[in-house]
Amino acid sequence: MDQNTVQDRPRADADSDRQDVEGIATPLVAPTLPLQGGKNSASPNNGIARSFTRKGELLSRKLSRLAEEVWAPEQTKQLRPFQTQEVAALLGVTERYVRQMANELEIPKADAKPVGRRVWTLDEISRLRIHLDAKSPGRYLPHRREGEHIQVLNFATFKGGSGKSTQAVHAAQYFALRGYRVLAIDLDPQASLTTMLGVTPELHVGPQESLFGAISFQDDGDPTKLGEGRGPRPMREVIRQTYFTGLDLVPASLELAEFETESPRALMLRHPSPFFTRISSAIDQVADDYDIVVLDSPPQLGFITMAGLYASTGLVVTVHPQMIDVASMAQFMTLAGSLMEVLEGQGGRTVPLDFEKILVTRHTPSDQPQMAVVTFLRSLFRTDVLTATMVNSTAVADCGLARQTLYEAVRDSSNKRTYDRALQSMDGVNAELEAEVLRVWHRTNHRAED
Ligand SMILES: Nc1ncnc2c1ncn2[C@@H]1O[C@H](COP(=O)(O)OP(=O)(O)O)[C@@H](O)[C@H]1O
Ligand SMILES: [Mg+2]
Structure with a gap:
């Protein structure tokens, strides 16, 4: 939108703009946000600030109203039988x-x-x-045994919309359904994973109740007193049970973004436990209670993402099979690689990944250009590309709208075939991840696929 138009726009125009947005959606009335003229409005920065704030608030309000129509946030999410x-x-x-x-x-x-x-x-x-x-001890409960280390599976890449959160929540539920003790940690302030697991950040996650509570610097016993708070909370205090037996959650909320501003300051002040160790230290506190930790990374390479990578034992890079997405993945890998090298040089340990996999998502196997991209990836990275791919399916998109996963949705006769195909694809992906985990644990008596 033209900036000048926005900053000079009189109030009547602003209202008609609001009407436009509402016209697309529902007749719900959003409050009019004050738009004052005056000398500040001559500044282009002020124009953007005012316009974006107003539109952002309007959209957020409208979107949450729309979401409420599908799924009321105060409604407790329940799993189907x-x-x-x-x-x-x-x-x-x-x-x-x-x-x-x-x-x-x-x-x-x-x-x-x-x-x-x-x-x-x-x-x-x-x-x-x-x-x-x-x-038959050990046959039906696949919990970790002596000498088997906790598996921290991180779904990461630059690109938003590549299916990180979708795959992360399905992987977490897949493992829980099979009897593993699972902790899902949402690293993205946008909180998709949190929302999918029935927790609405704005309503259910108070200050210091997200992952930030457990990794924030605050004063932390450090004389330089980085923050105002009481120090990070024990990880156990930010973990909550979900409606999904065997699956616990550390939610995200917008406050998690503060880690991006605290971390460079802590680095400057040479804080004894630097940013990149903080997620792994938080996981260490509760590792005995879990077999699998699933991390859902944000779509950027900030301090949280780096700390998540540092905590990982298995990395799953999701990619939609299009050249532009592959180029973005290449940038992610190159940049993450060099940043991790810097961390290792700064006294961090070498992060010994047990496995590193590329997962093709939103795949349309019949699409020729996509096929070429998948073939290209396989020829370059061979077994580092998961054999199973996640098909592009309206079943996934529909479930997402209703804040449900494929494992939760009820099949009805109208969507049965689409649903079954998507489920089969998702199970195939997750079974391969499970096989990786069991390989790392040197299990021979496993059933990778039931
Ligand atoms: N396999 C799929 N088929 C169809 N839609 C998908 C699939 N995977 C993800 N989506 C949709 O794409 C959008 C982005 O997915 P998401 O998992 O949030 O990506 P990311 O976490 O990488 O930003 C969501 O609306 C989701 O429902
Ligand atoms: Mg996401």
Whole structure:
């Protein structure tokens, strides 16, 4: 939009502009934001500041109203029940055995409507899993054993919209469904992962309740007193359980962006625990409680992203198979590589990644140019490109709108085929990641795919 037009615009125009935005959406009325003229309005900076603030607020308000229509933020998110067939597949036993165990455990029967068949909550599935594992120890509960280190899987790349958050939330749920103890940590102040897991940052995440609470410098016992607060909180205090049994969350909120301003200051003051160690130290505090940590990185290479990379054991770089996205991935790798080298030179340890994978996302296999890009990537990076790709699917996009994952959505007859295809693709990707984890743990008796 032309800047001069904005800064000189009289109030009536501003109102008609508001009407335009509202016209696209719903008749909900957003409050008129004051627009004053005056001598400051001659300054181009003031023009942008005022215009962007006003439009940003208007859009945010409107978007959250729209989101509320699909999913009210104060509504507690609940997981759908699972069919006996799904339970049997998850546990790797027959449906009959599932029912038999339920009788042994005296799990009360809950019926699906309208069919009247028995259904199961994830909590009940978890009880069945524990029961099975007691009979054959180590076979059904895949928890870490002696000598197996925690796996920190980081979904990262520059490019927004490459599917980081989508893949991160699905990976976290996939592992939880299979009985791993999972902690999802949202590193992105935009908080997509947080939102997908039923937590609305503006409503449910107070000050110091995001990851920032546990990694912020504050005064931290350091004489240089970097901040005003009481020091970082123990990681345990910012972890919350989700509606998804076995999956805990450290949410993000806008305050996380403060890490980007605190970190350079702490570096200048030679803080004893520099920015890049802070996420890994926070994870160390709770590592005994988890098998898998999933990190969802923001789409830039700032201090949080670097600290996330430093904490990772496995890296998943998501890429949409288009040349422009591949070029962006190349920049990300080059820049991240050289920055990590600087950190290592500054007394950080070498980050020993257990694996590093490129994941092709939003893939349309029948698209010739995309096929060429995938072939190009495979010829360059061979086994570092996951064999499975995540297909581009309206099922993913639709689920995203309803703040649901493929693992949560209820299949109905209208979307069954699309949904099943997307689910199969997502499972294929996650099964490969699980196989990587199990390979790192030297497990031989695993079932990578149920
Ligand atoms: N496989 C897919 N098929 C269709 N849409 C997808 C797929 N993966 C992601 N999306 C959509 O693309 C958008 C961006 O995805 P997201 O995971 O938020 O990317 P990022 O975290 O890299 O910015 C979201 O609206 C999401 O629903
Ligand atoms: Mg994201």
